[in-house]
Amino acid sequence: xxxxxxxxxxxxxxxxxxxxxxxxxxxxxxxLLSFGVNAxxxxxxxxxxxxxxxxxxxLITASGEKQRIQNSKQxxxxxxxxxxxxxxxxxxxSIIGELFGVKLFNTP
Amino acid sequence: xxxxxxxxxxxxxFLQFIFVTPNLAIAAPACSLTTIxxxxxxxxxxxxxxxxxxxxxxxxxxxxxxxxSRGEKILVYDYSRQAKLFKADASGxxxxxxxxxxxxLNNSVQDNFxxxxxxxxxxxxxxxxxxxxxxxxxxxxxxxxITSKRTNDTDLVIKVENLKANPDDAKQVVIKRKxxxxxxxxxxxxxxxxxxxLTVGKLVAGDYTIExxxxxxxxxxxxxxxxxxxxxxxxxxTEPPTEDNNxxxxxxxxxxxxxxxxxxxxxxxxxxSTALGPISTDPAGFVKSxxxxxxxxxxxxxxxxxxxxxxxxxxxxxxPEKVQxxxxxxxxxxxxxxxxxxxxxxxxxxxxxxxxxxxxxx
Numbered sequence: 001x002x003x004x005x006x007x008x009x010x011x012x013x014x015x016x017x018x019x020x021x022x023x024x025x026x027x028x029x030x031x032l033l034s035f036g037v038n039a040x041x042x043x044x045x046x047x048x049x050x051x052x053x054x055x056x057x058x059l060i061t062a063s064g065e066k067q068r069i070q071n072s073k074q075x076x077x078x079x080x081x082x083x084x085x086x087x088x089x090x091x092x093x094s095i096i097g098e099l100f101g102v103k104l105f106n107t108p
Numbered sequence: 109x110x111x112x113x114x115x116x117x118x119x120x121x122f123l124q125f126i127f128v129t130p131n132l133a134i135a136a137p138a139c140s141l142t143t144i145x146x147x148x149x150x151x152x153x154x155x156x157x158x159x160x161x162x163x164x165x166x167x168x169x170x171x172x173x174x175x176x177s178r179g180e181k182i183l184v185y186d187y188s189r190q191a192k193l194f195k196a197d198a199s200g201x202x203x204x205x206x207x208x209x210x211x212x213l214n215n216s217v218q219d220n221f222x223x224x225x226x227x228x229x230x231x232x233x234x235x236x237x238x239x240x241x242x243x244x245x246x247x248x249x250x251x252x253x254i255t256s257k258r259t260n261d262t263d264l265v266i267k268v269e270n271l272k273a274n275p276d277d278a279k280q281v282v283i284k285r286k287x288x289x290x291x292x293x294x295x296x297x298x299x300x301x302x303x304x305x306l307t308v309g310k311l312v313a314g315d316y317t318i319e320x321x322x323x324x325x326x327x328x329x330x331x332x333x334x335x336x337x338x339x340x341x342x343x344x345x346t347e348p349p350t351e352d353n354n355x356x357x358x359x360x361x362x363x364x365x366x367x368x369x370x371x372x373x374x375x376x377x378x379x380x381s382t383a384l385g386p387i388s389t390d391p392a393g394f395v396k397s398x399x400x401x402x403x404x405x406x407x408x409x410x411x412x413x414x415x416x417x418x419x420x421x422x423x424x425x426x427x428p429e430k431v432q433x434x435x436x437x438x439x440x441x442x443x444x445x446x447x448x449x450x451x452x453x454x455x456x457x458x459x460x461x462x463x464x465x466x467x468x469x470x
Binding site: 033037040041044047048051071073074075077078079081082083084085086087088089090092093096097100102 | 408410414415418420421422423431434438442445449
């Protein structure tokens with residue numbers, strides 16, 4: 001018989017608890033990951049806002065030049081499309097999971 | 109074409125992982141077990157155990173695994189610090205003389221047995237095949253008598269009987285208030301004071317638990333109760349009418365815990381709780397749990413990949429090459445996820461329905 005689990009022995013084989021660092025409320029890997037996902041969505045919103053502003057600025061300073069208007073329009077479009085993809089990413093993965101009846105996120 | 113080939117390769121590597129199941133612990137039959145003395149108390153330093161099962165061959169070598177009350181494995185060493193082997197006698201049983209809590213056989217300083225459930229298992233010399241399991245419990249020997257009126261206007265006096273220890277030794281007295289389990293009294297007291305009567309002081313009305321422990325010291329960390337019990341303190345006038353003001357807390361017997369694998373099966377549910385969630389220890393359940401974990405991982409990776417492609421679309425500023433690359437990443441992430449989800453079905457179709465591989469069934 002071989003144990004799959006590694007025990008970290010303390011003094012005379014007593015268990016050694018490993019506490020969370022102060023201020024961290026994560027109890028599992030999924031907690032940590034969901035924190036990262038939330039942060040990524042917030043950052044995506046900020047980034048898309050930045051590209052919308054910079055695209056609008058380009059559009060103002062294009063002064064009627066066709067090529068520059070085209071470029072700034074595309075910049076605006078993809079800022080929005082990218083944001084939509086990021087926002088829908090959770091939905092896409094969970095829809096795939098639901099469609100084929102598997103649990104892709106093991107959150108209770 | 110190359111992309112599809114890579115995807116298939118990854119899927120097959122993934123399937124390899126699923127179908128290699130490790131040799132996991134499966135419950136063994138129960139051993140016959142007799143101990144001398146029959147009821148073991150924390151006063152005992154070493155005991156004699158006879159353990160056996162009809163399957164043991166006379167004069168063969170066997171290993172014995174030993175777990176303490178906290179489910180930690182203790183190796184049974186011989187004098188040269190090697191895992192000790194034992195010979196079975198003609199009746200198919202193994203005798204352990206002077207068996208101590210530290211697992212050593214009378215060759216080192218041994219701790220007293222702590223209260224709780226202990227477990228032994230007979231295995232072959234490589235510790236691969238399990239022959240049988242046995243367990244015994246160690247209960248408290250001493251009893252606590254509360255000699256004062258159990259009201260909150262008198263000092264509480266406790267007396268401990270049958271505490272077989274040197275009068276100059278000290279034991280830890282811990283009184284906790286329920287339900288918050290706050291320590292209201294935690295002091296080391298000499299055994300002679302405990303046996304003659306210890307004045308604890310006034311306690312507010314409520315429910316309490318009391319424990320007499322060995323002093324927390326390097327060697328006996330943790331749950332080393334000598335005796336334990338519960339009592340209630342009342343406000344004067346509300347206490348139940350009794351002729352006797354004393355309350356006696358009898359020696360306790362721990363309820364035997366049925367555990368199969370001490371680390372993984374503490375509650376007997378055949379699962380290991382890990383950071384990735386509960387993992388089953390029987391082969392079919394293990395495959396299921398592993399598949400579940402890998403699916404979750406795949407879902408998480410796909411999520412991150414889709415997010416990254418969204419970012420790439422955002423910063424592409426309409427550059428056709430960058431847009432194309434981001435789009436490809438998005439579709440590959442989704443297609444890869446679908447392949448992983450369908451891997452089981454693909455394997456079933458190829459292995460069971462088409463090739464009829466031996467060992468693969470639905």
